[in-house]
Amino acid sequence: MNITIFETIDSTNSHALRLIDSASSQEELQSLHKRLFVAKEQTAGRGRMNRPFYSPEKTGIYFSMIYVPKNSDEKNGNAINFSPAVYTATAGVCVCRVLEKMFGVKCFIKWVNDIYIEDKKVCGILTEGRVDTSRGCVSAFVVGIGINLVTSNFPKEIKDRAGRVLKNTAELKEESYTDIPKTVFEEFLNIVDEKESAAKNSTSRVADSMAEYKARSNLLGKTVSVSPVINSSEGIYEAVVTDITDNALLKVKLSDGTTRILDSGEVSVKMNL
Numbered sequence: 001m002n003i004t005i006f007e008t009i010d011s012t013n014s015h016a017l018r019l020i021d022s023a024s025s026q027e028e029l030q031s032l033h034k035r036l037f038v039a040k041e042q043t044a045g046r047g048r049m050n051r052p053f054y055s056p057e058k059t060g061i062y063f064s065m066i067y068v069p070k071n072s073d074e075k076n077g078n079a080i081n082f083s084p085a086v087y088t089a090t091a092g093v094c095v096c097r098v099l100e101k102m103f104g105v106k107c108f109i110k111w112v113n114d115i116y117i118e119d120k121k122v123c124g125i126l127t128e129g130r131v132d133t134s135r136g137c138v139s140a141f142v143v144g145i146g147i148n149l150v151t152s153n154f155p156k157e158i159k160d161r162a163g164r165v166l167k168n169t170a171e172l173k174e175e176s177y178t179d180i181p182k183t184v185f186e187e188f189l190n191i192v193d194e195k196e197s198a199a200k201n202s203t204s205r206v207a208d209s210m211a212e213y214k215a216r217s218n219l220l221g222k223t224v225s226v227s228p229v230i231n232s233s234e235g236i237y238e239a240v241v242t243d244i245t246d247n248a249l250l251k252v253k254l255s256d257g258t259t260r261i262l263d264s265g266e267v268s269v270k271m272n273l
Contacts, residue, residue: 006037010042034066037064064145089109148164223269224240
């Protein structure tokens with residue numbers, strides 16, 4: 001795993017995608033596999049739906065890894081079955097495991113990409129891919145993770161829901177910028193690496209990860225407000241979260257008894273006042 005650390009950068013995901021887009025051959029693209037980029041500050045960090053991700057200097061850790069399927073063609077199941085939700089969910093489980101082991105905290109996951117400690121969001125995850133249209137498959141993708149380690153003084157629009165992993169700024173050590181990303185992605189690769197796809201226990205590792213993702217959910221059984229995807233003609237509606245599927249989709253039940261499977265959109269817990 002090749003690690004590059006930046007004092008500051010616009011976005012580790014954007015940097016990784018630029019490298020993917022500049023690759024002039026399959027060999028050059030393959031050489032980017034498992035490249036890991038870490039930043040102490042992002043000037044244009046972003047999350048889902050291109051929302052800004054607050055990334056101030058030396059208070060959080062922001063990192064992205066490039067993953068290139070070994071044989072990104074029609075015969076490669078990993079390429080064909082690429083699911084951003086599953087990879088995002090898997091990364092979320094790995095972040096939880098690492099933070100709990102390193103810092104003794106208890107982590108929960110809000111579908112699909114947010115990590116919570118108590119009732120505050122401390123981490124966001126963004127998975128983005130590039131499609132080879134000539135072969136009809138994903139040629140490469142990037143998993144980006146932003147963790148608020150000791151971040152405080154959040155912008156007004158997020159200060160009520162954003163939190164941090166560590167309460168004491170002295171706990172943020174220089175080695176964290178290497179140890180945390182490396183450990184998270186070692187955990188991630190142990191689950192999803194295409195080299196393991198033929199092993200008997202590879203499916204069970206993914207299944208175990210998805211079961212853990214579901215067990216860590218802070219939404220199951222709760223009433224939520226569902227905001228459909230942008231440009232949808234449907235407005236916000238309420239539903240009860242009943243399940244999370246094996247491919248990280250959210251199952252909800254509406255007031256009329258009908259069920260829906262959500263693969264996009266936003267949900268927020270409805271508060272009883």
